[in-house]
Amino acid sequence: MDSTHLQKLIDIVGRENVLTEESDTASFTTDWRGRFNGRCAAVVRPGSAKEVSEILQYATTHRIPVVPQGGNTGLVGGGIPDATGTAIVIALTRMNRVRKVDVVNDTMIVEAGCILANIQAAASELDRIFPLSVGSEGSCQIGGNIATNAGGLEVVRYGPMRDHVLGLEVVLPNGDILGDILELRKNNTGYDLKQLFIGAEGTLGIITAAAVRLYPRPHVTATAFCALASADDALLVLSVVKQRCGSRLSTFEILNKLQVDLVCAHADLQSPLTGSAPWFLLIELTDPDKDAPVDELLLNVLSDAMENGIVADAAIAQSDSQKESFWAIRHRVSEANVATGRVLSHDTSVPVSSCAEFIRQVERALKDQPGMQLSFVGHLGDGNIHAVAIFDRDRISAEEFEVRASEVSSVVYDITRKLHGSISAEHGVGVSLRDKLPGHKNPVELELMRKIKRLMDPENIMNPAKVVSLN
Secondary structure, three states, X not given: OOHHHHHHHHHHHOHHHEXXXXXXXXXXXXXXXXXXXXXXXXXXXXXXXXXXXXHHHHHHHOOOOEEEEOOOOOOOOOOOOOOOOOOEEEEOOOOOOEEEEEOOOOEEXXXXXXXXXXXXXXXXXXXXXXXXOOOOOOOOEHHHHHHOOOOOOOHHHHXXXXXXXXXXXXXXXXXXXXXXXOOOOOOOOOOOOHHHHOOOOOOOOEEEEEEEEOEEOOOEEEEEEEEEOOHHHHHHHHHHHHHHHHHHEEEEEEEEHHHHHHHHHHHOOOOOOOOOOOEEEEEEEEEOOOOOOHHHHHHHHHHHHHHOOOOOEEEEOOOHXXXXXXXXXXXXXXXXXXXXXXXXXXXXXXXXXXXXXXXXXXXXXXXXXXXXXXXXXXXXXXXXXXXXXXXXXXXXXXXXXXXXXXXXXXXXXXXXHHOOOEOEOOOOOOOOOHHHHHHOOOHHHHHHHHHHHHHHOOOOXXXXXXXXXXX
């Protein structure tokens, strides 16, 4: 980077907050799985929206590419710079304050660099919850969660990240600051501009703070692990649980037997249920009323399901430790898969009613693939099923993996399209799915996305070549 540019960045944020040595920048230029690698001219760590504004104003003037980065926990390469080494990475780790809490309004204003787990802990101290729950919550940052419209484990009850955001502070590419962080549940005064930035992956501006919704903290929980014969039966169970338990349903996860076996083998865990059932469900009910009979309710629902032959076996956690053992199987999926082989995970969604058909078609299309196992895990309650292809590391080289992965993904995405689904449910688009969008998005919608990008970022400095290609 030109020494004049470097000195300007130092003037804005201080020398200690501009990293240029490769040993200091390496963790910012490679994703946590090692699949996406790049280079950068510098990593810049601003401490305020004003500093972000000054950086972007200067970057736009001098056409310096900017890559915003949160906790670097993404899965699609959205926060990694390209290989040219011309971009600066803007890391918001210093912007980690909770600015305001309003218990009556059930809101919290947090800066973009706040770790998700810290927000959850702050809410818990107020007898509230912030319900976004993802595997990386100990390291991911709320700005990244918003920029990717993260989903997680409790979307079936609370919705995705988009539903938790009431207001945003955003710095635009020219340095202008949208600084009115409204905490309103009703505001009908024109275009809801915050929605442009939620899920935009830093391509339109940098989110520096947000007003997020809080919810009553559940005081009773009932957690069950169930065995089933088919994904069709899982949908029947979902329908019954939703009808009889209503808004108490907070989690409804599905895993196939292979996935459970891989986790148990890797993590030295035991499945809560014996037998050879091919499918499992993790179901959780919660209620803020400490006297709510959620255990009894779930027991009755599952007992009836077993009598009707749609659940083969079930266990309801009788203690916190047993509940944690159920959840350990779900939480350690990614870890177990990576330890098993070369992993290709898909983040697709289809209408909930089509989930069993999606699984059936993918299984049929990819059966008997040499050197590959196929697992399924996901959030059945909201239609987000991850089809995970795991290749034998000893038999499949890295080069062959890339070729095979492309072929497998084409099959999965084609099935998703035919079932009127989405190729990205919660992970974003980034680099890995950008070039696939034209085959899955309406051309009019895609061109409108390009027009918005050109209008708001005419110099194309903001996370260039991510989400949508302008060429």
